[in-house]
Each structure stands twice: as C-alpha cells, then as structure tokens.
Amino acid sequence: MKVLILYKSNYGNTRQVAEALARQIEGLGHNAEVRDLRLRLPNLKDVDCALIGAPTRIGRATWKARRALRRLRRKRFGAKPLGIFDTYGPLPVDPGELEKNRKWFYPGAAGRMQEKAQKLGLNVFLQTLRCQVQGMKGPLKEGEAGKAAQFAREFIATIENK
Numbered sequence: 042m043k044v045l046i047l048y049k050s051n052y053g054n055t056r057q058v059a060e061a062l063a064r065q066i067e068g069l070g071h072n073a074e075v076r077d078l079r080l081r082l083p084n085l086k087d088v089d090c091a092l093i094g095a096p097t098r099i100g101r102a103t104w105k106a107r108r109a110l111r112r113l114r115r116k117r118f119g120a121k122p123l124g125i126f127d128t129y130g131p132l133p134v135d136p137g138e139l140e141k142n143r144k145w146f147y148p149g150a151a152g153r154m155q156e157k158a159q160k161l162g163l164n165v166f167l168q169t170l171r172c173q174v175q176g177m178k179g180p181l182k183e184g185e186a187g188k189a190a191q192f193a194r195e196f197i198a199t200i201e202n203k
C-alpha cells in the first residue's frame with residue numbers, strides 16, 4: 042500500500058510524530074510519503090490511504106489542516122481511509138487547573154479535524170492519535186513516539202482486514 046502522511050508543524054514535534062508513523066508503516070512493508078501541508082497535495086491516484094496531523098493551537102487545528110481536508114474531498118479521496126493525529130499540551134499539572142482549561146486541550150486539533158472530516162463525508166478512522174508535548178514548543182513527552190507506532194499498526198491492520 043502507499044500511505045500519504047500529511048502534517049503541519051511549527052516547532053517540529055508534529056513532524057516527528059509523522060516520521061514515527063512513517064517508520065512503522067515502512068517497517069510493515071508499505072510505502073510511506075511524509076509531506077508538509079504547506080506544500081500542494083501530491084497526486085492522490087496511487088495513494089491507498091492517508092494520515093493527517095497538526096498541532097493543537099487555541100484549542101483547534103490550523104487552517105492549513107482544515108483546508109487540506111476540504112482538498113482531499115475535492116480530489117475524491119472520500120472513500121479511502123483517513124487517520125487523524127495531533128500534538129497538544131503541555132497539560133497543567135494541577136487537576137483543578139486542567140479542569141478549568143479543559144476546552145483548550147480536548148478534543149484538540151485531532152477531535153476538531155475528525156469532526157470536520159466526518160462532516161465532509163471522508164472515510165475517517167474512528168480512533169485518533171494524540172501526542173503530548175512537555176513544553177509549549179516541545180519536546181514530545183517520553184513514550185509518545187511509541188504510541189504513534191502502535192497507532193500506525195492498528196490503522197494498517199484495520200485497513201488490511203477489510
């Protein structure tokens with residue numbers, strides 16, 4: 042299979058998640074292309090499925106990610122499986138603080154993108170991948186790249202079993 046992995050990243054954390062997904066997918070014997078969302082979408086004809094990711098900012102996904110979802114639909118990607126991921130955080134350590142600021146972290150860029158993709162009628166994978174950063178600009182929390190690898194395995198397995 043050919044898997045397209047689209048990402049937007051300001052400080053490199055979401056790109057690292059995209060690359061971790063690609064490494065795992067290639068390890069499973071598939072072809073993965075990682076592509077910055079600032080570039081135009083490539084030819085989608087030979088692409089079997091895609092993953093799209095963005096950082097959470099002000100509680101949502103950047104407009105480039107939302108625009109890419111519209112473009113995927115316009116380019117008739119609708120029936121092909123699409124997985125969604127984001128980065129978010131850092132989460133407040135104090136539970137009261139977290140509760141008060143919940144809306145900035147949940148459902149985050151991934152949840153918002155998923156909602157939009159569903160509205161557009163895209164074939165979205167129900168699970169999303171969310172990777173936490175330790176500080177506003179990163180780095181990723183320990184173990185988050187491993188979570189990405191696990192997500193990639195589940196995404197591919199679900200498609201292969203259909």
Ligand SMILES: Cc1cc2nc3c(=O)[nH]c(=O)nc-3n(C[C@H](O)[C@H](O)[C@H](O)COP(=O)(O)O)c2cc1C
Pocket residue numbers: 049050051052053054055056095096097098099100101128129130131145146149174176177178179
């Ligand atoms: C202007 C700005 C606003 C942000 N707003 C949020 C937010 O509302 N919720 C959140 O979880 N993280 C927020 N963050 C942290 C980002 O999620 C974090 O910078 C991002 O995950 C890093 O990914 P990147 O390196 O791929 O850009 C914000 C960061 C910046 C710089």
